Amino acid sequence: VNDQDLKRRAELIRALPDGVVRAAVPEDTEDQRGRRGLPPLLVTAPRNTEEVAAVVRACEQAGVPVIPRGGGTGLVLGQIAIDGPPPVLISLERMTAIRAVHTGDNVLIAEAGAILADVQQAAKDVNRLFPLSLAAEGSCRIGGNLATNAGGLNVLRYGTARDLCLGLEAVLPDGEIWHGLRRLRKDNTGYDLRNLLIGSEGTLAIITAAALRLFPRPAHTGTALFVVPSPDAAMDFLNLARDMVGDFISAFELIDATGQHLLAETMPDLRLPFPEIPDWCILVELGTPELLPTEPLFESLFKRALDAGLTDNGIIAQNGAQASQLWRMRESIPEANRLTGGIAFHDISLPVSLVSEFLTSSETALRKIADVRIGVFGHLGDGNLHYNVFPAIGRRSADYGDIGGMISRSVHDSVHRFGGSFSAEHGVGRMKAAELKLYADPTRLKALTAIKNALDPSGIMNPGAVLHDNRTGIHDSCKEQG
Amino acid sequence: VNDQDLKRRAELIRALPDGVVRAAVPEDTEDQRGRRGLPPLLVTAPRNTEEVAAVVRACEQAGVPVIPRGGGTGLVLGQIAIDGPPPVLISLERMTAIRAVHTGDNVLIAEAGAILADVQQAAKDVNRLFPLSLAAEGSCRIGGNLATNAGGLNVLRYGTARDLCLGLEAVLPDGEIWHGLRRLRKDNTGYDLRNLLIGSEGTLAIITAAALRLFPRPAHTGTALFVVPSPDAAMDFLNLARDMVGDFISAFELIDATGQHLLAETMPDLRLPFPEIPDWCILVELGTPELLPTEPLFESLFKRALDAGLTDNGIIAQNGAQASQLWRMRESIPEANRLTGGIAFHDISLPVSLVSEFLTSSETALRKIADVRIGVFGHLGDGNLHYNVFPAIGRRSADYGDIGGMISRSVHDSVHRFGGSFSAEHGVGRMKAAELKLYADPTRLKALTAIKNALDPSGIMNPGAVLHDNRTGIHDSCKEQG
Numbered sequence: 001v002n003d004q005d006l007k008r009r010a011e012l013i014r015a016l017p018d019g020v021v022r023a024a025v026p027e028d029t030e031d032q033r034g035r036r037g038l039p040p041l042l043v044t045a046p047r048n049t050e051e052v053a054a055v056v057r058a059c060e061q062a063g064v065p066v067i068p069r070g071g072g073t074g075l076v077l078g079q080i081a082i083d084g085p086p087p088v089l090i091s092l093e094r095m096t097a098i099r100a101v102h103t104g105d106n107v108l109i110a111e112a113g114a115i116l117a118d119v120q121q122a123a124k125d126v127n128r129l130f131p132l133s134l135a136a137e138g139s140c141r142i143g144g145n146l147a148t149n150a151g152g153l154n155v156l157r158y159g160t161a162r163d164l165c166l167g168l169e170a171v172l173p174d175g176e177i178w179h180g181l182r183r184l185r186k187d188n189t190g191y192d193l194r195n196l197l198i199g200s201e202g203t204l205a206i207i208t209a210a211a212l213r214l215f216p217r218p219a220h221t222g223t224a225l226f227v228v229p230s231p232d233a234a235m236d237f238l239n240l241a242r243d244m245v246g247d248f249i250s251a252f253e254l255i256d257a258t259g260q261h262l263l264a265e266t267m268p269d270l271r272l273p274f275p276e277i278p279d280w281c282i283l284v285e286l287g288t289p290e291l292l293p294t295e296p297l298f299e300s301l302f303k304r305a306l307d308a309g310l311t312d313n314g315i316i317a318q319n320g321a322q323a324s325q326l327w328r329m330r331e332s333i334p335e336a337n338r339l340t341g342g343i344a345f346h347d348i349s350l351p352v353s354l355v356s357e358f359l360t361s362s363e364t365a366l367r368k369i370a371d372v373r374i375g376v377f378g379h380l381g382d383g384n385l386h387y388n389v390f391p392a393i394g395r396r397s398a399d400y401g402d403i404g405g406m407i408s409r410s411v412h413d414s415v416h417r418f419g420g421s422f423s424a425e426h427g428v429g430r431m432k433a434a435e436l437k438l439y440a441d442p443t444r445l446k447a448l449t450a451i452k453n454a455l456d457p458s459g460i461m462n463p464g465a466v467l468h469d470n471r472t473g474i475h476d477s478c479k480e481q482g
Numbered sequence: 483v484n485d486q487d488l489k490r491r492a493e494l495i496r497a498l499p500d501g502v503v504r505a506a507v508p509e510d511t512e513d514q515r516g517r518r519g520l521p522p523l524l525v526t527a528p529r530n531t532e533e534v535a536a537v538v539r540a541c542e543q544a545g546v547p548v549i550p551r552g553g554g555t556g557l558v559l560g561q562i563a564i565d566g567p568p569p570v571l572i573s574l575e576r577m578t579a580i581r582a583v584h585t586g587d588n589v590l591i592a593e594a595g596a597i598l599a600d601v602q603q604a605a606k607d608v609n610r611l612f613p614l615s616l617a618a619e620g621s622c623r624i625g626g627n628l629a630t631n632a633g634g635l636n637v638l639r640y641g642t643a644r645d646l647c648l649g650l651e652a653v654l655p656d657g658e659i660w661h662g663l664r665r666l667r668k669d670n671t672g673y674d675l676r677n678l679l680i681g682s683e684g685t686l687a688i689i690t691a692a693a694l695r696l697f698p699r700p701a702h703t704g705t706a707l708f709v710v711p712s713p714d715a716a717m718d719f720l721n722l723a724r725d726m727v728g729d730f731i732s733a734f735e736l737i738d739a740t741g742q743h744l745l746a747e748t749m750p751d752l753r754l755p756f757p758e759i760p761d762w763c764i765l766v767e768l769g770t771p772e773l774l775p776t777e778p779l780f781e782s783l784f785k786r787a788l789d790a791g792l793t794d795n796g797i798i799a800q801n802g803a804q805a806s807q808l809w810r811m812r813e814s815i816p817e818a819n820r821l822t823g824g825i826a827f828h829d830i831s832l833p834v835s836l837v838s839e840f841l842t843s844s845e846t847a848l849r850k851i852a853d854v855r856i857g858v859f860g861h862l863g864d865g866n867l868h869y870n871v872f873p874a875i876g877r878r879s880a881d882y883g884d885i886g887g888m889i890s891r892s893v894h895d896s897v898h899r900f901g902g903s904f905s906a907e908h909g910v911g912r913m914k915a916a917e918l919k920l921y922a923d924p925t926r927l928k929a930l931t932a933i934k935n936a937l938d939p940s941g942i943m944n945p946g947a948v949l950h951d952n953r954t955g956i957h958d959s960c961k962e963q964g
Contacts, residue, residue, distance in 0.1 A: 104717060104835030105865075149670050160668065163645070178925040185864040186642065186831045187903040188631050188681060189910055190918055190948055191930045195677035199670060216724045235586060242698045246771040247729045289728040291782060292774065300773060349668045353586030382667040383587075421669040428671055436672055443660040447937060448673045454936030455929060466672055 005086055008062060009041050012088065015058040017051050020044045028089055029080055032073055032136075037080030040067070043089045049169060049177055049208040052090060056206065056460075057175030059088050065463045066090055068202040070112065070144025073136040075347075076429030078148065078201045078465050087463075090206060092143050098122045099209065106214040107166060107183040112143025112207050119212065128214035131158035131250075135334070143207045149199035151425030156381035157250045157287075158215065160425070162198045167211035170197055173204070173456035183211045196451070201427050202462040204455050218250070218287030222294025223323035226305065226314040227278040231356040234282050234380055237310045238352075241284070244304065245297050251285035252381035258390070259333045259377045266339035270332055271325070273315055282380065283330050333377050337388055341397040343372060344389045344407040348415045349424035352383040362387070362414040369406060371395075384424040387411060412439065428466045436466065487568055490544060491523050494570065497540040499533050502526045510571055511562055514555055514618075519562030522549070525571045531651060531659055531690040534572060538688065538942075539657030541570050547945045548572055550684040552594065552626025555618040557829075558911030560630065560683045560947050569945075572688060574625050580604045581691065588696040589648060589665040594625025594689050601694065610696035613640035613732075617816070625689045631681035633907030638863035639732045639769075640697065642907070644680045649693035652679055655686070655938035665693045678933070683909050684944040686937050700732070700769030704776025705805035708787065708796040709760040713838040716764050716862055719792045720834075723766070726786065727779050733767035734863035740872070741815045741859045748821035752814055753807070755797055764862065765812050815859050816868075823879040825854060825871045826889040830897045831906035834865040844869070844896040851888055853877075866906040869893060894921065910948045918948065 013021060022045045029037040041064060046052045059066045065087040069079050081087045092113035099109040103126045110119050116137040123130035132145060134152030144150075146168070150161045158164065167182035180194065197205045228234045231254065238252055260277045263270055274281075286294045298316045305311045317323035337345070350358050359376065366372055371392045378385040389407050391397050412422045412435060422435045437445065445467075452467050453459075495503060504527045511519040523546060528534045541548045547569040551561050563569045574595035581591040585608045592601050598619040605612035614627060616634030626632075628650070632643045640646065649664035662676065679687045710716045713736065720734055742759045745752055756763075768776045780798045787793045799805035819827070832840050841858065848854055853874045860867040871889050873879050894904045894917060904917045919927065927949075934949055935941075 102833065102835055104721070105833045106721075107833070149674075151668055151670075155668060162674070172925060172929060176925040176928070178929070179923050180926060182901060182903070183833045184831045184901075184903055184906070185834075186633055186637060186861075186866045186906040188633075188907055189903055189905050189914075190922060190926075191682050191686070191933060192631075192644070192674075192677045192680065193926055193929055195674045196933075198674065200673050204673070216721075216728065218728075219725075239586070239588075239698075243701075244771055244773055246698065246700075246774075289726055291726055291779065292728075297773065349666045351584065351587045351589070351665045352667075353584055379668075384668045419664060419666075421664070421666055421671055423671050424666070424668040425670055432671075440672060441661050443654060443658040444662060444672075444675055446658070447654060447660070447675055450936040451673060451678075451933055454932040 005041055008064060012042060012058055012062055012064065015062070016044065017054050020046050020051050020055060027072065028069070031077065031080060035077065035080065037082055038086055040089045041086040043091060045091045045094045047094050049171065052206055052208050053171045053175045053177050055088065055090055056171050056173065060173060060175055060458055060460055063458065063460070064088055065460050067462050068092070068147065068206045070141035070147065071115070071136065071139045073140040074144065074148060074429060075426045076423070076431040078427055078429035078462070080430070082430055082464065084463055092141055092208070095208060101126055102183060103128070105183050108212050108214055109181055109209060110142050110212060111209045112141060114142050116140050116142055116145060123214050127217060129217045130164070130212060130214055132161055132164055142210060142212070146198050146207050146210055147200065147202050148427045151379070151382070151384065153251050153379070155379060156252055157247060162195060164213050165194065165198060165210050166213060168194050168197060168207055169209040170205040170207045173458065173461045181209060181211045199427070201429060201465050203452060203466050204461060216289065219290035220288045220292070220294045222286045222298055222317065223326050224284050224298050224314060224316040225273055225326050226282050226284065226302070226311045227274065228280050228282055228311055230280060231359060231380070233310045234280060235352055235355070236308070237282060237305055238381055240305060240308065240310065241301055244301055245286060248286045248288050248297070249284065249381065250287045251283065252379070253283040253330055254377060254380035254385070255281045255283060255330060255333070256376045258373060258375035259336070262336040262340050262375060263329065263332060266336045267332060270329065273326065273329065274313070278313070283326060330377070337375065340390055342388050342390050343397055343400050344404045344411070346387045346408065346411050347424050347426045348387050348411070348420055348422060349382065349384045350415065350418050350420035352380070354418045355380070355383065355385070358414060358418045358420070362411055365410050365414055366407065369410060370400060370403060430464050430468070433464070433466060433468045487523060490546060494524060494540055494544055494546065497544070498526065499536050502528050502533050502537060509554065510551070513559065513562060517559065517562065519564055520568055522563070522571045523568040525573060527573045527576045529576045531653065534688055534690050535653045535657045535659050537570065537572055538653050538655065542655060542657055542940055542942055545940060545942070546570055547942050549944050550574070550629065550688045552623035552629065553597070553618065553621045555622040556626065556630060556911060557908045558905070558913040560909055560911030560944070562912070564912055564946065566945055574623055577690060583608055584665060585610065587665050590694050590696055591663055591691060592624050592694060593691045594623060596624045598622050598624055598627060605696050606699070609699060611699045612646070612694060612696055614643055614646055624692060624694070628680050628689050628692055629682065629684050630909045633861070633864070633866065635733050635861070637861060638734055639729060644677060646695050647676065647680060647692050648695055650676050650679060650689055651691040652687040652689045655940065655943045663691060663693045681909070683911060683947050685934060685948050686943060698771065701772035702770045702774070702776045704768045704780055704799065705808050706766050706780050706796060706798040707755055707808050708764050708766065708784070708793045709756065710762050710764055710793055712762060713841060713862070715792045716762060717834055717837070718790070719764060719787055720863055722787060722790065722792065723783055726783055727768060730768045730770050730779070731766065731863065732769045733765065734861070735765040735812055736859060736862035736867070737763045737765060737812060737815070738858045740855060740857035741818070744818040744822050744857060745811065745814060748818045749814060752811065755808065755811065756795070760795070765808060812859070819857065819870055822872055825873065825879055825882050826886045826893070828869040828890065828893050829906050829908045830869050830893070830902055830904060831864065831866045832897065832900050832902035834862070836900045837862070837865065837867070840896060840900045840902070844893055847892050847896055848889065851892060852882060852885060912946050912950070915946070915948060915950045
């Protein structure tokens with residue numbers, strides 16, 4: 001921090017509401033993978049929306065960049081400055097209230113700093129479900145979930161964060177407050193500002209509160225694991241299940257042989273469900289209302305899938321403990337991946353019908369670059385795969401030198417060729433801004449830039465994230481983890 | 483058309499692709515209620531997206547306004563110029579192809595000019611459902627449905643047009659084509675341009691094609707009509723049904739006594755289901771997969787609702803003919819309203835928990851203005867009511883002079899006070915642009931205007947619609963019909 005920054009800092013502090021500044025801590029500029037950003041000019045933690053607006057106005061007038069901060073669990077460097085002038089962090093950590101629960105409307109109003117797990121609990125307290133569910137739910141904040149349009153485990157049935165939000169309150173880059181906490185299912189009165197801000201990763205506004213949709217809690221939840229011969233068979237299985245049990249499929253996860261082998265190699269205490277590791281499995285969860293227990297549904301489904309040649313083996317959990325065991329296998333895969341040490345990790349989506357063809361094509365392309373091991377798992381029902389590249393058996397990640405960037409480019413090129421996305425649920429942040437520039441439709445990119453310039457003419461909101469073409473230096477050294 | 487217009491017309495024709503101009507017909511500038519707009523400078527009917535782009539580019543260069551036109555079934559004058567220089571109409575009538583059906587992805591690619599009923603049929607041909615369903619489905623076009631974010635009967639279960647679209651192809655105001663026909667469920671790569679264009683009523687772009695979501699066809703469909711003591715009881719009934727039968731409720735329609743009385747008065751041949759007209763009824767439709775027939779679900783539901791004091795009478799249709807008869811009553815209400823002749827019609831939405839309180843409050847306010855009869859029906863499950871004001875028994879609409887505007891202002895003021903919307907599903911168009919200015923949050927309005935100016939700096943795209951404050955002259959004489 002140089003003299004000029006110190007002067008700016010002092011000026012800013014004078015312009016801010018009393019008590020809004022707090023001391024910086026190392027966690028403010030680190031992400032979960034230990035990547036560290038530039039030290040901030042100031043850290044602020046406003047207590048209410050008016051204070052957020054006051055901080056933004058002061059920064060706008062001073063020409064100081066602003067980085068909004070939720071739980072800091074983002075994976076693509078959206079919450080950390082990596083170059084440019086030191087920013088003011090606006091942490092939503094003090095705005096954690098559940099402002100209202102409208103049970104009759106199936107709507108809950110939460111401030112942006114509310115921890116996702118607390119939102120889930122507030123819904124549960126009134127016998128409702130808030131279905132957004134992801135690994136970081138104990139520490140991520142709902143404002144960040146909305147800013148990044150978080151996905152997770154229940155997207156197939158309930159949609160992403162976007163689909164769970166009816167209204168927003170937000171501070172725009174000029175420091176004005178949009179009071180948009182409507183709780184209406186239908187409202188056709190002008191452009192969809194809500195969905196524009198959702199997923200904009202703090203570059204167009206700071207979300208301060210949200211009206212969130214609640215759902216009936218399933219009376220029964222059932223889990224099963226089926227062996228399938230191929231990803232195509234997995235898709236046929238999903239379509240069969242949709243015809244048979246409608247919208248009750250809340251999760252449909254694909255697990256490949258590599259994932260299970262890595263579990264066996266790195267976590268030998270974890271009991272794998274099948275004595276011989278199958279090439280492909282699907283983990284299916286059903287949530288049903290009281291009139292419809294899950295077990296007979298699973299039994300009918302298995303029988304029909306067996307007859308259709310889509311499976312030849314399966315486990316239907318008979319109780320909660322068995323269900324947890326099946327889920328533990330799925331949920332331990334990222335940890336096994338970390339323990340193994342990967343060359344490159346990817347969060348991609350594809351048209352579901354092309355997943356199988358993509359897998360063959362991408363593997364062929366990768367084999368030309370290096371002798372690697374490919375691990376695939378993820379939310380197949382959404383076409384969202386975590387596609388990870390590991391060293392061949394007996395080799396280590398370090399043996400491969402600096403080929404991570406080349407590997408990722410190859411994977412993303414294949415994804416692009418199949419009409420897929422290089423970021424299904426993690427967002428763009430600063431880590432993938434170069435990919436956005438490379439792969440986005442040019443007309444769309446021009447429109448997004450025009451929108452950014454129109455809403456944030458001073459360019460103070462989270463600069464460098466999403467739309468910025470000069471932040472590629474960090475790319476190769478920052479691997480994604482799925 | 484004056485000399486200068488004739489000159490512009492000739493110049494434009496020279497700049498356009500061969501064969502893209504067609505003769506104007508009266509229907510081009512009329513809406514379904516016979517309201518007539520200004521004659522166009524030219525009517526064009528491009529055969530493909532490149533031709534749409536060529537027309538837009540030529541108009542942009544000539545500074546001539548453009549009005550995109552689908553089926554022309556909009557109810558708020560979004561498709562008709564009422565002042566300003568004569569526009570070029572761009573009708574999508576020749577772009578009607580279903581470009582692809584991706585059964586495995588549950589996605590269909592339709593050009594913007596495809597008639598909604600033809601899209602529904604294309605889905606049915608591959609044993610899938612495209613759930614968007616509304617009165618105009620035989621003539622409205624999917625591009626218009628998306629441009630206005632159409633609602634209709636299945637919103638409760640499947641969402642509005644917005645929720646049914648995964649990707650767009652569109653021509654932007656500078657004549658560039660956005661190739662965005664992705665068919666991905668998850669894609670977090672930059673701002674949500676798709677949802678910004680959906681619902682923008684042709685003021686930000688011309689949608690030329692869309693990737694649409696398909697669903698499993700329900701194996702069983704069942705319909706029932708229940709008498710309920712109040713709108714609050716109707717909401718409790720809905721919440722009970724959600725807990726019991728989950729997401730299978732595809733329609734949940736409220737019908738009041740006035741609606742039934744008007745049916746009896748104007749359409750005496752229509753048989754009403756109950757010998758004595760009840761104050762409130764709900765029409766419920768369930769769509770279920772093959773393992774779950776609807777009748778036992780309806781029977782359990784009725785029994786539980788009876789025990790809870792939420793109903794004391796009901797009819798569960800025993801076959802398709804009986805179901806059609808119940809639906810006929812609901813669907814004949816708009817016609818009975820027209821035959822009666824109303825003072826003012828409104829398409830409003832409210833937080834569902836406040837519907838009952840709103841009804842009392844709004845009626846009290848209206849009674850201070852005039853002795854009127856209020857008719858309410860609509861999609862209660864979405865909080866969307868068609869709230870219509872009729873002459874008292876024995877009087878005629880003409881007896882009330884010019885109070886329609888005052889009545890509408892009173893209704894919309896009440897709606898606004900309860901956090902509702904003055905346009906739930908019909909949009910803003912030119913008819914409600916003044917309401918948008920009056921009721922919209924000022925920060926949001928400023929942001930929408932900035933977006934409009936950024937994407938359409940020449941202001942050629944459907945000028946006067948949505949964002950325009952100088953088009954109030956038409957308001958009082960143009961009544962909405964719900």
